[in-house]
Amino acid sequence: MTSVSVPAERPRGLLSRPTATTGFWSWFTTVDHKKIGILYGITAFMFFTIGGSEALLIRLQLARPDQDILSASVYNELFTMHGITMVFLVVMPLSAAFFNYLIPLMIGARDVAFPRLNAYSYWAFLFGGLFIYSSWFLGGAPNGGWFGYAPNSAIDPSLGMTFYSLGLLITGIASTVSAVNLAVTVINMRAPGMTLFRMPVFIWMGLVVQLLLAFSLPIITIGLTELFFDRRFGTHFFDPAAGGDPVLWQHLFWLFGHPEVYILVLPAMGIVSEILPVFARKPLFGYQFVVFSGIAIGFIGFGVWAHHMFAVGLGPVANTAFGISTMIIAVPTGVKIFNWLGTLWRGDIRFTTPMLFSVGFIAMFVIGGLSGVTHAVVPSDYQQTDTYYIVAHFHYVLFGGAIFGLFGGIYYWWPKVFGRMLGEGLGKLNFWIMLIGFNLTFGPMHILGLQGMPRRIQSYPESLGLSFWNLVSSVGAFLIAVGVLVFLVNAVASFRKPKEMEADPWDARTLEWLTTSPPPEYNFDEVPVVHSLDELWHRKYSQTQGGRVVPVPTGGSGEALGSDPHGGGHGGGHGIHLPGPSYFPLISALGLPIAAYGLIFNWWLVGAGIVLVLAGFYGWILEPSAE
Amino acid sequence: MASDAMEVHTYESEHLATSTGLPNIKLAMWLFLASDCMLFGALISTYVLYRGASVVGPYPNDVFDIPYTSVSSFVLLASSLTMVLALAALQRGDVGRSRVWLLATALLGMTFVGGQVYEFTTFAHEELTLTTNLFSTSFYVLTGFHGTHVAIGILMLLTLLTFSFAGRLGPEKAETVEMVGLYWHFVDIVWIVIFTVVYLIPTGNPA
Amino acid sequence: MSEAERATELSSQAGPGAAPGLHPGSGHVARHPTPKEYVRIAIILAIITAAEVAIYYIEAIEDLLIPLLFLFALIKFTLVVLWFMHLKFDSRTYARFFMMGLAGAITLFLIVLLTFRVFAG
Numbered sequence: 001m002t003s004v005s006v007p008a009e010r011p012r013g014l015l016s017r018p019t020a021t022t023g024f025w026s027w028f029t030t031v032d033h034k035k036i037g038i039l040y041g042i043t044a045f046m047f048f049t050i051g052g053s054e055a056l057l058i059r060l061q062l063a064r065p066d067q068d069i070l071s072a073s074v075y076n077e078l079f080t081m082h083g084i085t086m087v088f089l090v091v092m093p094l095s096a097a098f099f100n101y102l103i104p105l106m107i108g109a110r111d112v113a114f115p116r117l118n119a120y121s122y123w124a125f126l127f128g129g130l131f132i133y134s135s136w137f138l139g140g141a142p143n144g145g146w147f148g149y150a151p152n153s154a155i156d157p158s159l160g161m162t163f164y165s166l167g168l169l170i171t172g173i174a175s176t177v178s179a180v181n182l183a184v185t186v187i188n189m190r191a192p193g194m195t196l197f198r199m200p201v202f203i204w205m206g207l208v209v210q211l212l213l214a215f216s217l218p219i220i221t222i223g224l225t226e227l228f229f230d231r232r233f234g235t236h237f238f239d240p241a242a243g244g245d246p247v248l249w250q251h252l253f254w255l256f257g258h259p260e261v262y263i264l265v266l267p268a269m270g271i272v273s274e275i276l277p278v279f280a281r282k283p284l285f286g287y288q289f290v291v292f293s294g295i296a297i298g299f300i301g302f303g304v305w306a307h308h309m310f311a312v313g314l315g316p317v318a319n320t321a322f323g324i325s326t327m328i329i330a331v332p333t334g335v336k337i338f339n340w341l342g343t344l345w346r347g348d349i350r351f352t353t354p355m356l357f358s359v360g361f362i363a364m365f366v367i368g369g370l371s372g373v374t375h376a377v378v379p380s381d382y383q384q385t386d387t388y389y390i391v392a393h394f395h396y397v398l399f400g401g402a403i404f405g406l407f408g409g410i411y412y413w414w415p416k417v418f419g420r421m422l423g424e425g426l427g428k429l430n431f432w433i434m435l436i437g438f439n440l441t442f443g444p445m446h447i448l449g450l451q452g453m454p455r456r457i458q459s460y461p462e463s464l465g466l467s468f469w470n471l472v473s474s475v476g477a478f479l480i481a482v483g484v485l486v487f488l489v490n491a492v493a494s495f496r497k498p499k500e501m502e503a504d505p506w507d508a509r510t511l512e513w514l515t516t517s518p519p520p521e522y523n524f525d526e527v528p529v530v531h532s533l534d535e536l537w538h539r540k541y542s543q544t545q546g547g548r549v550v551p552v553p554t555g556g557s558g559e560a561l562g563s564d565p566h567g568g569g570h571g572g573g574h575g576i577h578l579p580g581p582s583y584f585p586l587i588s589a590l591g592l593p594i595a596a597y598g599l600i601f602n603w604w605l606v607g608a609g610i611v612l613v614l615a616g617f618y619g620w621i622l623e624p625s626a627e
Numbered sequence: 628m629a630s631d632a633m634e635v636h637t638y639e640s641e642h643l644a645t646s647t648g649l650p651n652i653k654l655a656m657w658l659f660l661a662s663d664c665m666l667f668g669a670l671i672s673t674y675v676l677y678r679g680a681s682v683v684g685p686y687p688n689d690v691f692d693i694p695y696t697s698v699s700s701f702v703l704l705a706s707s708l709t710m711v712l713a714l715a716a717l718q719r720g721d722v723g724r725s726r727v728w729l730l731a732t733a734l735l736g737m738t739f740v741g742g743q744v745y746e747f748t749t750f751a752h753e754e755l756t757l758t759t760n761l762f763s764t765s766f767y768v769l770t771g772f773h774g775t776h777v778a779i780g781i782l783m784l785l786t787l788l789t790f791s792f793a794g795r796l797g798p799e800k801a802e803t804v805e806m807v808g809l810y811w812h813f814v815d816i817v818w819i820v821i822f823t824v825v826y827l828i829p830t831g832n833p834a
Numbered sequence: 835m836s837e838a839e840r841a842t843e844l845s846s847q848a849g850p851g852a853a854p855g856l857h858p859g860s861g862h863v864a865r866h867p868t869p870k871e872y873v874r875i876a877i878i879l880a881i882i883t884a885a886e887v888a889i890y891y892i893e894a895i896e897d898l899l900i901p902l903l904f905l906f907a908l909i910k911f912t913l914v915v916l917w918f919m920h921l922k923f924d925s926r927t928y929a930r931f932f933m934m935g936l937a938g939a940i941t942l943f944l945i946v947l948l949t950f951r952v953f954a955g
Contacts, residue, residue, distance in 0.1 A: 113651040113655065114651070114655070176662065179662075180655050180658050180659050180662070181655070183658055184651050184654045184655045184658065187646065187647060187654060187927075188645040188646050188647055188649065188651050188654055189645065189646065189651075190646045194646075211934070214658060214659075214661070214662040215661070215662055215665050215934065215935060215938055216665075217662070218662050218663065218665035218666035218669065219665055219666075219668075219669050219942075221666060221669075222666060222669035222670055222673070223669070225768070225772075226673065226768065229764070229768060233757060233758060234757075234758040235757060235758055235763075235764040235768065236758070236760065236761050236764045237673065237764055237765070237768075239761075241682070242681070242682055242683075242760060242761050242764075243677065243680040243681055243682045243760075243761040244677070244680075244761055244764075245676070245677075245950070247950075248673065248676060248950075251946045251949070252669060255669075255942060255946070302938065302942065306949070314949050315949075318948075318949045618786075621786075647925070647927060648925075649925055649927060649928075653928065654927070654928070654931075657927075657928040657931045657932055658931050660932060660935070661931045661932050661933075661934055661935025661936070662935055663935070664932075664935035664936045664938070664939040665935055665938065665939045665942075667939070668939030668940070668942070668943045669939075669943065671943070672943035672946055672947055675947060675952060676946075676947060676950055676952060678952075693887060693890055694887065697883060697884075697886075697887045700883050701880060701883060704876065704879045704880065704883065704910075704914075705876065705880075707876070707879075707914060707918050708872060708873065708875075708876035708918075710918070711872050711917075711918045712869055712872060715866065715868075715869050715872065716869075718866070805920075808918075808919075809919055812914055812915070812918045812919045813919070815914055815918075816910075816911050816914050816915060819907055819910045819911050819914070820907060820911065822886075822907075823886070823903050823904065823906070823907040824907075827886060827887075827890055827903050828899075828900055828903055829899070
């Protein structure tokens with residue numbers, strides 16, 4: 001296989017430019033979007049097992065009434081960390097893994113707009129996550145809920161919520177920077193001929209998500225800063241005695257928090273929109289409707305935040321307005337569901353594991369969406385809020401929705417990324433165990449909530465009659481864990497298989513399947529020229545008069561796969577520009593947690609952190625992106 | 628398959644063809660500035676929310692020196708002028724002039740920050756420190772965030788100057804100066820809002 | 835080379851050998867303001883700032899103070915964005931992004947402040 005030639009190392013100051021693009025250390029200096037995507041994926045999965053373990057401990061504690069397996073204060077730390085982990089350290093980075101790996105490939109680009117910045121985002125995310133988790137050993141983990149409501153979060157005496165504010169600021173920087181990077185990539189680096197409306201739906205959802213991130217993260221940045229200042233320096237942002245208003249925190253948090261839930265689910269919706277057509281052998285029904293719905297969801301998603309605050313006392317006018325906007329947002333979501341069903345209708349369906357997860361997504365997300373619509377009715381929400389009914393809702397959309405979609409994506413793109421398939425037998429076992437376990441865990445929570453079980457309680461008395469469904473739920477949780485274990489076995493087993501995967505094992509529709517599995521470092525031998533939506537499909541198949549799909553004869557009138565009549569030979573006469581590896585993204589990112597520790601413990605560390613950040617940035621700007 | 632080793636060129640200095648024809652860096656900068664609007668929006672609305680809500684003094688009227696702060700405003704606005712003149716000079720090919728205007732911008736920026744530091748020190752002597760009351764809380768954090776943005780801008784300007792004096796900021800680098808300029812002007816327009824909302828619009832002292 | 839040509843060359847053009855299907859030129863700069871025009875804008879900004887400070891002290895128009903201050907701030911903001919930041923002469927794409935952030939911020943935070951009844955008498 002050809003290698004990209006890179007000239008010999010040129011010493012520059014203390015560090016000579018790394019050149020290796022393979023090997024263990026290359027992972028620390030890589031700027032290749034594919035490697036970065038894999039790093040995100042592995043890290044997210046590790047946090048998934050940790051967050052899942054936190055959930056198992058919670059369910060263990062709640063399995064029987066009146067238990068004291070976990071003290072109340074540890075319990076508070078567990079549900080807080082479970083939420084923080086799953087939202088910020090699992091679903092977001094798992095989505096980022098897919099975006100990073102796939103966006104350039106699906107749009108026919110060789111990398112993202114700013115490769116080193118891309119690496120920086122990963123390292124900042126990793127360090128932020130590790131920073132938050134180090135709190136367990138350094139004064140207590142965050143314990144004020146993942147939503148950190150003031151004034152409790154501002155006055156809690158342990159260091160946990162300080163770690164919370166600083167840690168999420170670090171991961172927020174990672175995501176904001178990545179959002180700008182990926183948005184510019186999608187807008188500006190598409191292959192010739194790929195107009196916006198020839199982009200795969202996954203790319204559209206990616207674009208919407210990056211814009212949501214870019215505009216919502218700054219708001220929570222300020223909220224977290226204000227919280228941090230109140231805790232560390234004694235300011236009064238959320239201090240009622242000084243005239244401050246804790247409700248301000250809720251606005252700032254949910255102005256971010258609501259777009260955040262769409263950030264969490266839109267990637268999975270994009271994934272499902274790619275998988276369904278492939279395994280139904282039909283184009284996505286109503287492509288434009290699906291795209292516009294995604295955009296609408298993103299836009300309206302900024303207008304519903306106070307539905308998390310119905311019981312706070314904003315008054316009937318505000319509550320009504322937000323109740324209406326919340327009902328409205330169900331519409332574009334429903335449109336997507338119907339279009340997905342329309343895709344399946346009369347399709348030539350193969351129930352592979354990715355397809356199972358995608359259909360599972362639709363079913364579970366509809367359930368979660370329905371309970372969501374019931375929350376939109378304000379008086380009804382007065383009863384539901386802060387009960388397990390809400391816990392049921394968001395787990396149906398976040399687990400049954402986002403996680404199922406992401407698992408579908410894992411199974412679907414695994415052969416592309418790793419050059420081997422995940423086993424179908426184990427895959428189906430994985431799916432069914434997870435589906436059953438998931439519904440056993442969260443289905444009963446609807447009942448528990450309506451029976452009045454509050455959220456965030458360490459235990460409940462026998463007399464409340466909540467015992468049976470709690471036990472069922474806990475059993476379900478352990479079943480989920482078994483399902484995840486099956487996946488891990490499947491994953492490890494896949495690496496025992498030989499790495500000999502064809503470019504397009506699923507007979508798919510989008511450009512990433514045009515190149516080898518795994519792709520070469522430069523993605524495509526030649527940048528493809530795009531003539532339609534589902535470009536790859538149209539290169540392979542055309543339709544007869546009767547509407548029958550027939551393969552395009554190779555060497556015939558259609559373009560042969562993998563070559564391009566306009567390119568004029570491999571390489572097309574152009575050199576392939578590849579940005580070189582670099583230490584500086586990692587170095588720069590490392591300054592962030594160091595400064596954060598300094599803000600808590602020692603001002604000298606702040607100085608050290610800043611020095612590292614600056615040294616990293618100056619090294620970065622002095623180094624050309626490729627030699 | 629692809630034949631021999633492929634050439635590797637420098638990546639960013641060559642103008643790549645982009646889907647919109649616009650450079651990645653400029654698209655990125657405008658998107659970043661758009662997101663920064665949200666950041667300052669949150670800070671400014673915190674300030675507005677808490678206007679007049681302090682339980683104890685000192686209050687704005689006790690400490691604000693409008694003529695003094697208006698000089699700061701003039702300084703920052705002037706720095707936007709010098710910034711755009713620096714860019715124009717560089718685009719014309721006049722590297723020497725661009726250096727002069729960049730230096731002027733940096734100096735004006737430092738004057739602004741110096742003025743803020745002096746202002747805050749004066750306030751502190753008048754018993755208004757970070758944690759004194761709600762006004763101090765929202766005021767110092769808002770203006771502090773803005774001041775930090777200015778300081779980062781100054782750092783970028785000084786970096787540009789260093790490159791310029793090293794002969795590495797020629798007309799082909801005009802785009803870089805343009806990006807720093809966009810950031811700098813943004814910091815200026817945020818101050819336009821802050822000056823009006825925080826300083827000029829009166830906050831009645833509680834009775 | 836004429837100013838327009840140089841401006842075009844220096845602005846964000848797709849380079850030669852652009853692959854088919856791309857459209858260079860949407861970042862096309864029609865014209866740059868001259869340094870003189872920039873100075874003129876700066877003088878207007880200075881005058882408005884002076885006016886802002888002046889009306890702060892004029893008791894006779896107290897009722898008009900806040901609307902006038904907002905008007906002045908808006909004019910200054912617009913001048914800097916359109917001329918110094920070059921939005922008037924650049925691709926609409928940049929303006930669209932910026933407006934997303936600006937309009938979004940103004941709308942969302944106005945709503946937040948409304949829920950706190952900040953504007954109630």
